Amino acid sequence: MDSIRKAIDTMYSQQTFSAEQQQKTWQKINRPQQNKIIAPVTLAATVLSCLVLAFILFPVMDSTSTAPTVYAEKSGRERDFSVLLRPWMLTGMISAILLIGFMIVAVIKKWWWRVLLCVIVVIAIADNINDRIGYRYYVTTEADMEMALRDGIWPIGRIEGLHFYETMTLQQYRFSYLKTSDYGPIIAILMHDGRGYKIETAQMTSDETLLSAIYIRDIQTLLIPLKEHANVQKLILQNDHERIEQLVDSPLTAIPTTYQSWTIYGVDAQGNETLLYKPERIWTYDG
Amino acid sequence: MEKQQKDERLTEAMRIYGNYLLKLCYTYVHNWTVAEDLVQDTFVKYYEKMEQFREEAAVKTYLYRIAINHCHNYLTSWRYTKLQIIDYWHKLISHGDEPEVQLLAQEADAFLVHAIERLPTKYKDVLLLFHFAEFSLKEIAVLVRLPENTVKTRLRRARQMVGVTLQEEGFENGFDS
Numbered sequence: 001m002d003s004i005r006k007a008i009d010t011m012y013s014q015q016t017f018s019a020e021q022q023q024k025t026w027q028k029i030n031r032p033q034q035n036k037i038i039a040p041v042t043l044a045a046t047v048l049s050c051l052v053l054a055f056i057l058f059p060v061m062d063s064t065s066t067a068p069t070v071y072a073e074k075s076g077r078e079r080d081f082s083v084l085l086r087p088w089m090l091t092g093m094i095s096a097i098l099l100i101g102f103m104i105v106a107v108i109k110k111w112w113w114r115v116l117l118c119v120i121v122v123i124a125i126a127d128n129i130n131d132r133i134g135y136r137y138y139v140t141t142e143a144d145m146e147m148a149l150r151d152g153i154w155p156i157g158r159i160e161g162l163h164f165y166e167t168m169t170l171q172q173y174r175f176s177y178l179k180t181s182d183y184g185p186i187i188a189i190l191m192h193d194g195r196g197y198k199i200e201t202a203q204m205t206s207d208e209t210l211l212s213a214i215y216i217r218d219i220q221t222l223l224i225p226l227k228e229h230a231n232v233q234k235l236i237l238q239n240d241h242e243r244i245e246q247l248v249d250s251p252l253t254a255i256p257t258t259y260q261s262w263t264i265y266g267v268d269a270q271g272n273e274t275l276l277y278k279p280e281r282i283w284t285y286d287g
Numbered sequence: 288m289e290k291q292q293k294d295e296r297l298t299e300a301m302r303i304y305g306n307y308l309l310k311l312c313y314t315y316v317h318n319w320t321v322a323e324d325l326v327q328d329t330f331v332k333y334y335e336k337m338e339q340f341r342e343e344a345a346v347k348t349y350l351y352r353i354a355i356n357h358c359h360n361y362l363t364s365w366r367y368t369k370l371q372i373i374d375y376w377h378k379l380i381s382h383g384d385e386p387e388v389q390l391l392a393q394e395a396d397a398f399l400v401h402a403i404e405r406l407p408t409k410y411k412d413v414l415l416l417f418h419f420a421e422f423s424l425k426e427i428a429v430l431v432r433l434p435e436n437t438v439k440t441r442l443r444r445a446r447q448m449v450g451v452t453l454q455e456e457g458f459e460n461g462f463d464s
């Protein structure tokens with residue numbers, strides 16, 4: 001007899017597949033069959049729910065385009081998927097894909113608890129990613145701007161007394177100078193992304209004394225907002241290298257210049273000169 | 288196939304292979320209750336698929352394959368992992384070998400069986416199928432779905448590993464020197 005067979009037989013000689021064990025086997029065979037449809041149906045329903053949820057949570061487009069021009073106009077909002085390229089978002093997505101792969105294996109192996117766990121984790125990751133995706137707001141009209149202010153990247157909630165001083169378009173940039181009754185002056189900076197003017201950022205102030213001029217480095221332009229009741233007819237820009245005088249015809253003035261640092265004065269109808277912005281109150285926007 | 292005929296065949300299979308399968312399963316799971324459960328499941332599965340088998344040799348191959356598959360599934364299951372963790376925890380607390388193992392280690396057969404029990408699963412499969420279930424290399428190759436040469440290699444290594452394990456205990460090549 002083979003030594004291994006003999007050793008196993010000797011060592012386990014006390015244990016046999018007894019009549020009692022045989023009886024248990026018969027009991028298992030005669031046991032009413034469990035409903036095998038429940039698990040696949042539950043799984044299918046879960047996956048379907050996830051998909052429906054994904055369609056609800058990921059509305060890809062909610063915007064309209066107007067006729068093409070050099071810089072096409074577009075209104076509304078779109079999901080901003082560019083954030084998906086951030087390292088943690090990538091990690092999350094790769095994890096979700098791996099989990100889905102494992103979930104398929106688990107389904108094949110009928111490891112239902114693992115499947116359930118995977119579904120929960122995948123939903124959690126998807127929801128987390130969804131929260132971080134956010135929206136891209138395209139602005140054409142004042143109504144678009146109002147929507148962007150209310151729900152946009154810097155939501156301020158309820159808006160009352162919205163008043164636009166000026167909206168100005170310079171090449172790929174658009175600037176809106178406005179105020180609400182709850183907030184001080186706001187300067188919104190919009191940049192064209194190939195499809196429309198998208199809100200990039202905004203300078204919000206609680207008081208107009210905190211307002212700054214903005215130097216747009218990209219297009220080498222100095223943007224000078226005027227305070228509401230400032231009776232300014234002319235602007236004088238002075239620095240060590242140059243002096244510029246510019247007549248004012250709107251609350252927002254754009255002056256092309258290569259220098260970022262200026263002292264800005266306003267001149268009223270009587271010729272009185274007032275200091276508007278010191279060099280430190282000029283904010284540089286790098287795009 | 289009629290129910291009575293199926294019942295008779297299962298009874299016969301349980302009589303012939305029951306004890307062997309139980310011992311085989313135990314070498315994998317090291318727990319008699321679990322081994323009994325796995326053997327019962329093996330026979331249940333055989334009963335469900337009985338129509339497929341005409342030859343007695345096919346039945347033996349099928350039963351061993353299903354039993355080994357059940358053992359593999361059990362060893363990768365959460366239930367087993369949980370038991371392992373609990374067992375490890377108990378060992379940590381007790382700081383010593385189990386009395387049963389110490390007692391068994393007093394005999395040569397015990398050394399051999401203990402060495403087999405500690406083999407990695409893939410080597411244990413071929414070693415037990417060859418030596419315990421007495422399948423040929425060709426049959427094992429079909430059963431474990433591997434090339435015959437791989438089976439040979441694994442069997443050789445399994446023997447070496449059992450030998451090496453026993454050498455550590457004062458034996459050579461599986462026999463008392």
